[in-house]
Amino acid sequence: MAQKTVNLVLMGYGNVGKALVKILEEKTDHLRASYGLCPLLQAIFKSTGGLFPCAGLKMQDILEARSADLPLHPLWKLNLSLESVLRELEPGVLVECTPSNLKTGEPGLTHIRLALESGWHIVTANKGPLAVDFSGLREKASRNRLALKFSGAAAAALPALDVGLYSLAGAEVLAIEGILNGTTNFILTEMGKGRSYSEAVQKARARGIAEPDPASDVEGWDTAVKLLLIANAVMGLELQLADISVEGIVDLPAELIQRAGREGKSFKLLGRIRREQSGTTASVAPSIIDHSHPLFGVDGTAKGITYFTDTMGAVTITGGKSDPRGAAAALLKDIINIYRS
């Protein structure tokens, strides 16, 4: 098989970035043998600077350091400029893993624009830039014939985007329903077992499933952004967050959820979008579904999405690891698929 070396620049070195470096290191031989792909990690950036040795990074070295210690690395450069790095290298893939800011999209938005203007493909786990300027980025990528891949931002290891864009090609997607946030689904599942809302949140925090401040999850915004990204990409829409009616699960009475359970039903935070003659309606809201719904059995931190189509009926995907390793595997998948013939 012909071999192709591909330069990677990694923006952000949190849990997902680190998991990606680890998978790249573990899978070096597999990627070469199965896909003829030799990814070369050329630079890693954090907010204060970056590492950019001349001949690629020794991943083993990097992995031995904690993320916080990266600035102590002998080759660390304070205020290293992304522009100069991109200019020096043969274009490859910019992997964007900096923290999401749903209001400004920064700093990811600047990184992605710069990279697209410099001929680099984009693989991102960062929702912010896409939430703020999906249309603009899509158009910039398309004009420059570059890939803009964001499985890692949409539902990570659950291949929602792939199925919507690739497996349903030629079918019309009439509606989408999804359980797109593992934290809220875990909380609802726990409440179904008899816990109160605050006990369930507490348990999710203790397990590392919920952030110390899980507002974006429990208020429904994380689900809304994922729904937006998936619907815009798959249904060719230009939805903004403001077009989605969003209701979360904060302080839901446990009794509601337990009653649904006693009736053999299930309480879920569903993202829903439906194309109707009068236009498109999009919402995120707590919903009761019964066993005939394809997402009925999706419990705990699991996620799932159903596409309702004209020619293929309903197609549902569930599962996919909800952790940094799963998200990193989704980034790697996107990188591989950019270069596959």
Added chain:
Amino acid sequence: MAQKTVNLVLMGYGNVGKALVKILEEKTDHLRASYGLCPLLQAIFKSTGGLFPCAGLKMQDILEARSADLPLHPLWKLNLSLESVLRELEPGVLVECTPSNLKTGEPGLTHIRLALESGWHIVTANKGPLAVDFSGLREKASRNRLALKFSGAAAAALPALDVGLYSLAGAEVLAIEGILNGTTNFILTEMGKGRSYSEAVQKARARGIAEPDPASDVEGWDTAVKLLLIANAVMGLELQLADISVEGIVDLPAELIQRAGREGKSFKLLGRIRREQSGTTASVAPSIIDHSHPLFGVDGTAKGITYFTDTMGAVTITGGKSDPRGAAAALLKDIINIYRS
């Protein structure tokens, strides 16, 4: 968007072939607008001959005739030779929809080999040629840099192959479990409601779900072939049918299935493959699963498949229409994806 005209030659004009022509006709504008794809149906073959007018077929005309009446068409040519048709045209896609013969692979095997040697991509709903000579066809396609796509043969509108090959790229598939045959799943679901095996088969026949002779379904062979195709493609194996231990559902006592139901479990005909240190084990067998299994809720004619992976956890796909239109939509999807950049 740049437009590309693609020649199609359709082998076989049964339910699936006819549904494909109908979808192509309905979706002409959509395919052009969304994918820049203009499929031109140049010829249709049945066993005794074919239609091959000079400037493509008027699909509307064809659709008005019953399949059996095709040989009465004014342009029908008895013993039309596929070889001569392929030679006359700019290569495009040969769509193979003739009846499956799992022992000889014919007549599809000859069609596919000839087309690959003439520079044509292959999209097939016919399992026979793949069951008989998967390795040979894959190698021939790869040597000629041609696509060999067979969603329509593997699980039709359930995108089992796409997810395995595309969405799990970079992950290692450790095991696969699937409910891959809608007829047997319908029979088992009916038996769970209190019907005997023969009553359930009768109902499936009456609904047009089971063939008059459903042997290949109920004896497990249809499941085994689909498992073989999916596993060989996704796990890179070279399994033969003889490597799979196959047990069907013929004359299963209804009591077994109802007992599973009373215990909150579900009785399924599962295809299973597992990569172990000692080698690969593959089987088709009636199996009891509980609600923690991702395929638990897959009832009636629905199908489903779960991939167990190293980095992405378990990823499950369920649903997809189980009828000729669903299968035709899967063929169209494969055609589109061959030409997408």
